[in-house]
Structure formats: C-alpha cells, structure tokens
Amino acid sequence: MxxxxxxxxxxxxxxxxxxxxxxxxxxxxIIKSSPSWTQYTPYQLAxxxxxxxxxxxxxxxxxxxxxxxxxxxDGLDAPENMVRCMSDNYSTLAFWRGWHRSLNRWxxxxxxxxxxxxxxxxxxxxxxxxxxxxxxALWHDINLRLLAWGWLTTLFILPEVIAxxxxxxRKWKDWPETFRILCGIGATGNILMMMVASLVGFxxxxxxxxxxxxxxxxxxxxxxxxxxxxxxLFVSAQIMFEHRDGExxxxxxxxx
Numbered sequence: 196m197x198x199x200x201x202x203x204x205x206x207x208x209x210x211x212x213x214x215x216x217x218x219x220x221x222x223x224x225i226i227k228s229s230p231s232w233t234q235y236t237p238y239q240l241a242x243x244x245x246x247x248x249x250x251x252x253x254x255x256x257x258x259x260x261x262x263x264x265x266x267x268x269d270g271l272d273a274p275e276n277m278v279r280c281m282s283d284n285y286s287t288l289a290f291w292r293g294w295h296r297s298l299n300r301w302x303x304x305x306x307x308x309x310x311x312x313x314x315x316x317x318x319x320x321x322x323x324x325x326x327x328x329x330x331x332a333l334w335h336d337i338n339l340r341l342l343a344w345g346w347l348t349t350l351f352i353l354p355e356v357i358a359x360x361x362x363x364x365r366k367w368k369d370w371p372e373t374f375r376i377l378c379g380i381g382a383t384g385n386i387l388m389m390m391v392a393s394l395v396g397f398x399x400x401x402x403x404x405x406x407x408x409x410x411x412x413x414x415x416x417x418x419x420x421x422x423x424x425x426x427x428l429f430v431s432a433q434i435m436f437e438h439r440d441g442e443x444x445x446x447x448x449x450x451x
Contacts, residue, residue, distance in 0.1 A: 212253060223250050226399060232410045237411045244407060248281060255276075286355065287352050306327055306330060328348050332344060340395065343395050347395055347396075351385070351389065354384060378436065
C-alpha cells in the first residue's frame, strides 16, 4: 500500500509538471501554428525543439504511469515504461531499452529475437533493428513521417555501434579520463541525433525540422550559440556518466 501511495504521488507530480508546461510554456502552441522559422533566434529554435520533446515525453509518461499505478493498486507489478527522464539519456541504444519498456520487451521477444537478434554479424543486426523500427513506425500509424523517424533512428544508432567497435572500453582501461572524453563527444552527437529523429517523427516532420536546423546552424553569426550548446551537452553527458557510476556503486543497474 505504501509503495502504491508513493507511486501515486509520483504520478500526481508528473500531471502537475504537464499542467505547468502547458500553462507557462508556449512551445507546443508555437509549433502547432506552423510559424515562420526565420523570425526566431537560434536559441529560441533550439528551446522550441527541446520543450516540445519534453511535452511529448510527459504526454506519454502520464498515461503509462497512471495504468501502472492502477496495476499496483490491483496487486500487479507491471514494468515501468519510462525508466529515466528524457533529459537523462546519452546513449541511443540505452534510450530505446528504457523507453516504453513493456512494448520493448514484447518487440524483443516476438520480433527482434525471431529475426535473429544480435546473431549473424553487425550488418544482420542492423537490418533486424531496421525491421523493428519500421514495424514500430507502422504500429503507430501508416505515416511517411513516422517511417522517416524509424529509419533515421536506425541510421543514428549506427555511429554508436561503430564507435563501440572502434573504441572498446577494455582497450582504454589505462586511460580512463581520455576514454571518458571520447564518450562525452560521442554522447553529445547521440543526443543531437536523437532529438532530430524524435522531432521528425512526433513533433514537426522532415521539412520543418530541416528549416529549424537550417535556422540554428545558418551562418557564422550563429556559431557562438552552436558551440555553447554543444559544450553544454558535453558537460551534461559527463554528469550523466557520473550519475550512472553512482548507481553502480549502489548496486543499481537499469541497463539504460
């Protein structure tokens, strides 16, 4: 009963956060109004994308958390679909292990593993991943925008897979600081790619994302903002690394 009550409190906090976002952040309304992207500064464009993604995360978190609360009250311990906050992810692979975990388990058991899973080499594995994300896109809706999201997600998984092959952790055990910096650089790229893919699929579509990205990166005048933003993401990745290390010291392994 205590556990269900505490989880109910977490659910209410999530609802309150959503109310605050909808009442005091107009990012969603601005995106829905199909604005002219040229009227916004690079910082404003970046924040529009970021807060829209947070709104999507909250929009999905609330019903999933509500139904898990219902299950807990009924004596069933259903999987937690959102293990981490959207802003506490730096790995594309780990992100999708932690996102909608109940569906993830079903997908792995009934689609990914029957297709061959991780067996058959890296190329076969990536083809299996492509098939999985194509299925998920079609499961959401028969929509070209969602297919673009699924294919972009598969494409953006590739750099992380390649980096893990080129820079295996075991070979860097004598240079942990250097390895952590390399991981931070890769994590920064992962975060940017995950944001682009999610904006394409669930917020704006391909054309609007292209215009937004063009507005952020166009011209040398915006180079200062882009540099500062990348540095902030790099620092945030280092904080996430430390957070994961702290969890390991406590014996916690969320695998995401």
